[in-house]
Amino acid sequence: MEAPFYSRLALIGIGLIGSSIALAARASGAVGEIAIHTRSPSTLKRAEELGLGDAYFATAAEAVKGADCVIVCVPVGACAAVAAEIGPHLAPGAVVSDVGSVKAAVVKAMAPHLPAGIHFIPGHPIAGTEYSGPDAGFATLFENRWCVLTPGEDVDPAAVARFVAFWRTLGANVETMSAEHHDLVLAITSHLPHLIAYNIVGTASDLEAGIRSEVLKFSASGFRDFTRIAASDPTMWRDIFLANKDAVLEMLGRFNEDLAMLTRAIRTGDGDTLFELFTRTRAIRRSIVAIGQDTAAPDFGRRGTEKPEG
Amino acid sequence: MEAPFYSRLALIGIGLIGSSIALAARASGAVGEIAIHTRSPSTLKRAEELGLGDAYFATAAEAVKGADCVIVCVPVGACAAVAAEIGPHLAPGAVVSDVGSVKAAVVKAMAPHLPAGIHFIPGHPIAGTEYSGPDAGFATLFENRWCVLTPGEDVDPAAVARFVAFWRTLGANVETMSAEHHDLVLAITSHLPHLIAYNIVGTASDLEAGIRSEVLKFSASGFRDFTRIAASDPTMWRDIFLANKDAVLEMLGRFNEDLAMLTRAIRTGDGDTLFELFTRTRAIRRSIVAIGQDTAAPDFGRRGTEKPEG
Known part of the structure; x- marks a missing residue:
């Protein structure tokens, strides 16, 4: 199978993921034309200024006309409304996908609006930045x-x-699984870490003024890494937690049990329990580096370089 | 005041911080000679192979002889024993310092062993990597x-x-404050983030085997940043939590109150509360970038580069 895979790709929503798909699809020749719609007129204008597509539309219904591939790149909570709008205008045999971080809720929201003959393939590219x-x-x-x-x-x-x-x-490694399994795995690898990061940054921002200014100043000591995660898009993440409630609450329950045990170890001065856990977590880091999901370069210094030789 | 500031610097402990002090002091000409002791004979040998100092000693007592500056670079829990050993051998008028992440407990542990005429200036360089x-x-x-x-x-x-x-x-920005104030600020900027990171990585490692392998695979979605923090030195961090127990438990209490509120918001589908918090935390991230404590480069992609132009 060779590129182009689709003669006309329609992108509904043109944020970080939508615009990156546009740029990657263009650079790789994966599609013929690119049609773009996004709800905000100023964002649509900006997409045109950036030259992200070939055609720009004020409505999703117009944008999907004649497209053999449609990727909905909007927050999870907006997927149902988009599906309802585009459903009657989809070309027969088109692929419809999305990029939401939750899958079961998106399937439930979109599927009822898609006519027979459409290939509905929900997707989640696990990539992004805090922008x-x-x-x-x-x-x-x-x-x-x-x-x-x-x-x-x-x-x-x-x-x-x-x-x-x-x-x-487009450069991705692809894996297929059920929507439910996806949601459970992402609850622990992504949704819970974000929730915890949001929470700790919130706790810090509620501190007395005399301490709060120093929290920013001395943030390099660990806090900084949490603020990076907690700077992610608020609308997107509100929708994720609401849409993946059951799996997130399940993982949160386990997290809280473990934290209670750790708190007790600190309170009672049980150094062995702390040392055992801290040794175990270090091994997991090594596994992640070993399978290529992160680099081994020391990053706390934020220089983006390896340690100098010698 | 011009370098060299000390004719002979003694480093007790030659881990990440001790070896970096040796290299930075040498490169900047901040000291004349460097004397090194560390407990493990193989590590001492390695320090000599790396050429970190001018003289290497099997005991701390020998290493501090004739030194006008002594920096103890060992885990917080080992500071008392080192102070007891070196106390009788310190040169009159020498500066004695340390690099521990907790200060009140270190003062309590070391001060009783230091003779009159010694300038005891506890220190904490807020720098490091996960190595x-x-x-x-x-x-x-x-x-x-x-x-x-x-x-x-x-x-x-x-x-x-x-x-x-x-x-x-050596390149650092220096600030002085009381040991107690330091410990409170670091409890929220450093100790609590590490505790939470250790905890969530531990929770993930206890998952059923079918999910656990995918946690590593899909770690780029947020979890990865926690594993980086949770790969820090186990002995050092065990000692920190035991030595700064009161401040850590205080901040942990606040964190848990906030997390309970957030959990309830998810359970009841209260999107407004989530959105409000996620917007507030994003602003804190911007403050940290604005005061130069981190770069604005998107880092989730881990390429160490700015977004390409155009």
Whole structure:
């Protein structure tokens, strides 16, 4: 199977992910034309200034006309409304996908609005930065990152294979699984870490003024890494927590049990329990570096360079 | 005041911080000679192979002889024993300092063993990576990082001024405050973030095998940043939590109150509360970038580069 995989790609929503798909699809020749719609007129204008597509539309209904691939790149909470709007205007046989960080809720929200003959292949490219908007996108965002697809069991395998090839051409490693399994894995790898980061940064911002200014000053000691995560898009993350409530609450329950044990160890001066946990977590870091999901370069100094030789 | 500030610097302990002090002091000409002791014979041998000092000693007592500046670079829990050993052998008028992440407990542990005429100036360079040991050190580790000094009110101001100048020559920004205030600020900026990171990585490692392997695979979605923090030295961090128990438990209490509120918001579908918090935390991130404590470069992609132009 060779590029272009689709003659016309429609992107509904042109934030960090949408604009990066546009740039990567263009750079790789994965599609013919690119049609763009986004709700805000000023953002649509900005997308045009940036030259992200070939055609720009004030409504989603117009943008999807004649497109053989439609990727909805809006916050999870807005997917149902978009699906309802585009449903009657989709070209027969088109692929419809999304990029939401939650999958079961998105399937439930979109599927009822999609007519027969459409290949619905929900997707989640696990890539991003703490920035958002069309100016934040770049063509290499998906390189060597995972993209999880969660097609239902009744979806045409040839359509799935073509969409997998499209994402691989954009640089991603692709894996397919059920929407429910995706949501459980992401609850612990992504949603809980974000919730905890938001929480600790919130706790710090509520401190007495005399301490708060020093929290910023001395943030390099660990806090800084949490603020980076807690700077992610508020609308997107509100929707994620509401849409993946059950899995997030399940993981939060486990986290709280463990934290209670750790708190007790500190209170009672049980150094052995602390040391045992801290040794175990260090090994997990090494596994992540070993499988290439992060670099081994020391990063606390934020110089983006390896330690100098000698 | 000009370098060299001390004719002979003794470093007791030669891990990441000790070796970085040795390299930075040498590179900047901040000291004349460097004497090194560390407990493990193989680590001492490694320090000699790396050429970190001018003289190497099997005991701390020998290493401090004739030194006009002694910096104890061992885990917080080991400071008392080192102070007891070196106390009788210190040169009159020498500066004695440390690099521990907790200050009140270190003062309590070391001060009783230091004879009159010694200038005791506890210190905490807020710099590091997730690596440890003499091979991890580099000369620029302290550049543009804070070093907090917590001298008692009775310490000779001239001795403090000289030690401040020494640290500035190593590249650090220096601030002085009370040991108690330091411990409260670090509890929220450093100790609590580490505790939370250790905890969440531990929670993930206890998951059922089918999910656990995917936690590593999809770690780029947020979890990865926690594993970086949770890979820090286990002995050092065990000692920190035991030594700064009260301040850590205080901040942990606040964190738990906030998390309970956030959990309830998710459970009841209260999107407004989530959105309000996530907007507030984003602003804190911007403050940290604005005051130069982190770069604005998007880091989730871990490429160490700015977004390409255009």
